[in-house]
Amino acid sequence: MAKKKKTPPKRKTLPKRKTATAPVGAKPQSKARPDLAGQPYSTEEGASQSMLYDWIDCRMRSKLNLLGYRRTASTAALDYGSLWHAVLEHVGIGAQAGQVRTPADTIAIKDKIVLRERKRMSATNADHTEMVIAKLEALWPVYAEVYAKDWSTDLWVELEGLFDIPWHGLRLRGKRDGIRKQKPRGLRLFETKTKSQVDQNEIMEALGFDFQSLFYITAVDAELSARGMAGQMKGVLYNVIKNPSHKLGTKDSPTLAAYVKTVRKACEKQPEKYFCRFEASYTRTAIEEFQTELYNIVKDFTQWHADGMPVRYRNRACRDRKFRCPFRGYCSTGSLDDLERSGRLFVELEED
């Protein structure tokens, strides 16, 4: 009997690039590309660390960002990070004001922020809102206990501090999660990151030359030197919080309430798997070396913008990164379906 031929699995094909259709013989129409003419961004508005970071990494990403293109839907990971930042900020403000002294005092503030953020998140994506909140509910009481010393009135110098400082012809702009006193070693930046995978060696190595931390330290330096107090910032305390995996619907977590209980129990048992802090100190030489590089970056970025933001090549090596660029769809197929031209250039600096 003749053997049955195996049919190969169906190949996946890329969606066709969008082009304008035209009758045969008609003049070729322009492709449905975004309107890259016009420059809503002016360097007089200054630059945040993420703007300069994008520019170093990929001219195309930088250009699309500066033209105001943004992803339409927020992701669950982004919402999880924003929720933690909002709760930490408001609990910290409570501690500064002397209203929060114990882990139990943090709960009412956390509940208030969850209520507010639930409305905001549901408006953009109702599907993941409850899961994002469940994760915070599972971890927050343990976090508040583990870092009970954070709730002291004289620890925080600044929380979610906006800065905007002239530096060699460009305004450096940003929002720092926090600055705290670290006796006896001077001031430390406090930066919170939420991550699904925590590789301690990788984080420590990367912190040694971290662009964001050194950019913020440069801005603090510039602010303090205006007051004759430069050089007080010594490093960064990196606060990493795990983003637990979704295991809803499993035997242990058939419902959201059961999921909260399971994750809480696991976190209580091994809090070090959910929360870690890393401290990096920077010598003056390392800070000055960064500032020399930043000076060149600022100069080249400003010139590139003045030249009309040419993109001579893209960073196609981005496909090997964990970070998922919001413009992958555009680079791959030319599609703008998941993007909007909101024109909001400093989203991370907007007050809530």
Ligand code: SF4
């Ligand atoms: S997908 Fe890659 S090449 Fe395209 S804009 Fe983003 S970083 Fe650049």
